[in-house]
Amino acid sequence: MTEVDSLQSGLGLDPFVEDGEDDSGKDYVHIRIQQRNGKKSLTTIQGLEKSFDYKKVLKAFKKEFCCNGNVVEDAELGKVIQLQGDQRKNVSVFLTGNNLAKKDLIKIHGF
Amino acid sequence: MEENGEDLAVTNDKLSQLSVAEDGGLNLGEKKKKKKKKPLADAEEALTEVTEGAADDDAADAGQLLDMSLTKKKKKKKPKARADEDAVEVDETAEGEADGEAAEASGSGLPWDGSDRDYHYEEMLDRVFGILRENNPELTGEKRRTIMKPPQVAREGTKKTVFTNYMELCKTMNRQPEHVQLFLLAELGTSGSLDGQQRLVVKGRFQPKAFEGVLRRYVNEYVGCNSCKSIDTLLDRDSATRIISLRCQQCNASRTVAPIKAGFVARTSRRIKT
Ligand SMILES: [Zn+2]
Numbered sequence: 001m002t003e004v005d006s007l008q009s010g011l012g013l014d015p016f017v018e019d020g021e022d023d024s025g026k027d028y029v030h031i032r033i034q035q036r037n038g039k040k041s042l043t044t045i046q047g048l049e050k051s052f053d054y055k056k057v058l059k060a061f062k063k064e065f066c067c068n069g070n071v072v073e074d075a076e077l078g079k080v081i082q083l084q085g086d087q088r089k090n091v092s093v094f095l096t097g098n099n100l101a102k103k104d105l106i107k108i109h110g111f
Numbered sequence: 112m113e114e115n116g117e118d119l120a121v122t123n124d125k126l127s128q129l130s131v132a133e134d135g136g137l138n139l140g141e142k143k144k145k146k147k148k149k150p151l152a153d154a155e156e157a158l159t160e161v162t163e164g165a166a167d168d169d170a171a172d173a174g175q176l177l178d179m180s181l182t183k184k185k186k187k188k189k190p191k192a193r194a195d196e197d198a199v200e201v202d203e204t205a206e207g208e209a210d211g212e213a214a215e216a217s218g219s220g221l222p223w224d225g226s227d228r229d230y231h232y233e234e235m236l237d238r239v240f241g242i243l244r245e246n247n248p249e250l251t252g253e254k255r256r257t258i259m260k261p262p263q264v265a266r267e268g269t270k271k272t273v274f275t276n277y278m279e280l281c282k283t284m285n286r287q288p289e290h291v292q293l294f295l296l297a298e299l300g301t302s303g304s305l306d307g308q309q310r311l312v313v314k315g316r317f318q319p320k321a322f323e324g325v326l327r328r329y330v331n332e333y334v335g336c337n338s339c340k341s342i343d344t345l346l347d348r349d350s351a352t353r354i355i356s357l358r359c360q361q362c363n364a365s366r367t368v369a370p371i372k373a374g375f376v377a378r379t380s381r382r383i384k385t
Contacts, residue, residue, distance in 0.1 A: 034300035035315040109298050111321030 029101045031088050033110035043088055045081040046074075048101065054079050057100070065090050259283050259330075262322040267312060271303075274311040274322060284334050284342060291329060293371045298325045333357065338364040 030046045048057065054071045058081055062069055069083035083091070088108050095101040222234045260283070263275040274295075281288045292311060296303050299321065303313035334342045336359035343360040346368070358365040 032300050035317075110300060111298075111317060111324050 027105060029095065029106045031091050031106065031108045033086055033088055040084075041086045043083040043086060043091060045083070045091055046077050048079075048081070048095075050078065052100070054081060057081065060098075061087070061091065061094065064094055259326070262319050262326065264317065264319040264322060266316070270314065270316070272313045272315060272317045273306070274313060277305075277311040278309045280326065284330060285344070286334065286346065290333070290346070290371065294329050294333070295322070295325055297371060298328065333368055336362065336364055337366055338362050 027049070028047050030044075032044045032046070034042045034044065036042055048054070058069055058071055061067075061081065061083055065083065065085075065087050067084045067087060069081060072080045072082055074080050088110065092103075092106050092108055095106060096103045221238060223230055259280060260276060262277075262280065265273045265275055267273045277291075278288060281291050284291070288305070288309075288311075292303070292305070295311070296313070299313065299315070299317060301313055301315045303311055306312050330342065333346065334344060334357075336342070336344050336357070339359060339362040341359055341361040345358050345360065346355055347358060348355050353370070354367050355370055356365050356367045
């Protein structure tokens with residue numbers, strides 16, 4: 001645990017990384033929304049820590065937000081969780097609340 | 112003295128009402144602008160009336176008191192000069208009113224007028240900036256508010272949204288329409304294209320607010336200078352490293368920005384059957 005912490009803080013202080021350059025690679029959790037038919041929408045969560053059991057996380061999401069969802073494997077982006085409806089706020093609160101992701105590493109996209 | 116105080120209170124009320132007026136413009140760029148100009152002028156006027164209305168010795172008294180108050184509590188006095196500048200928007204009425212006091216208390220706008228006390232550092236600083244602002248406004252490094260028009264959006268059929276003043280906004284931001292489009296579509300998680308009249312047609316229903324929010328983020332990320340908040344900037348791509356950097360035309364600061372491709376266009380939509 002301390003190992004992870006020191007590793008992350010080390011990353012944060014990396015003198016070779018310029019401000020604003022960070023986005024591309026690192027461990028951001030991206031929460032996105034997509035519109036579907038009518039007022040239906042869909043939330044995707046990409047970039048959760050790889051060590052997580054995605055199925056368990058998904059289960060927790062589903063139970064918490066009362067929505068369906070699934071895990072999709074993407075060639076480039078790894079596993080992505082999809083949820084029905086606009087759950088962006090919920091997901092972000094849930095992730096920070098349960099220490100699954102750091103608040104400043106969560107990026108919410110969409111409008 | 113007391114009636115004077117009351118009048119002041121009234122003036123305050125008026126001022127706070129004044130400040131409510133807002134421009135409908137989409138205000139990207141600096142949000143925490145502290146400078147308010149119009150109310151300053153108003154405050155001055157009102158205060159002049161107030162002091163003139165009072166009895167002579169009362170007025171002198173008031174002057175004294177105002178002088179005192181400004182030495183002990185004010186941090187941000189601005190000399191009179193700013194009153195003439197174009198008004199923009201107000202958020203801190205109290206301070207604007209205070210400025211009015213400061214200017215009123217002394218004829219020339221200098222807080223130490225009529226006393227032989229030592230100058231305070233902040234007063235001198237304010238004076239310098241006042242003069243600078245008067246003669247060379249561009250040197251003060253002051254943040255000009257950047258006002259962008261709100262996006263105009265129309266519905267095309269039931270499933271598409273047309274962003275009508277898209278080109279205009281791209282021009283305001285001085286960015287390639289393609290770049291903006293890439294970002295917008297990535298953020299909105301949809302697809303779209305330019306039509307014959309150079310409007311952006313986007314699949315899905317979106318409120319103007321949606322565009323506004325995304326554009327705001329775009330400006331923060333790819334237009335605004337981090338150091339001076341100016342939007343007079345250029346995006347350069349280094350062909351060797353493929354790093355995109357944002358260079359400010361005002362202060363020459365530069366920073367790298369995340370490529371939209373990797374950062375944002377990582378779209379999951381392709382896998383979803385709609
Ligand atoms: Zn700059």
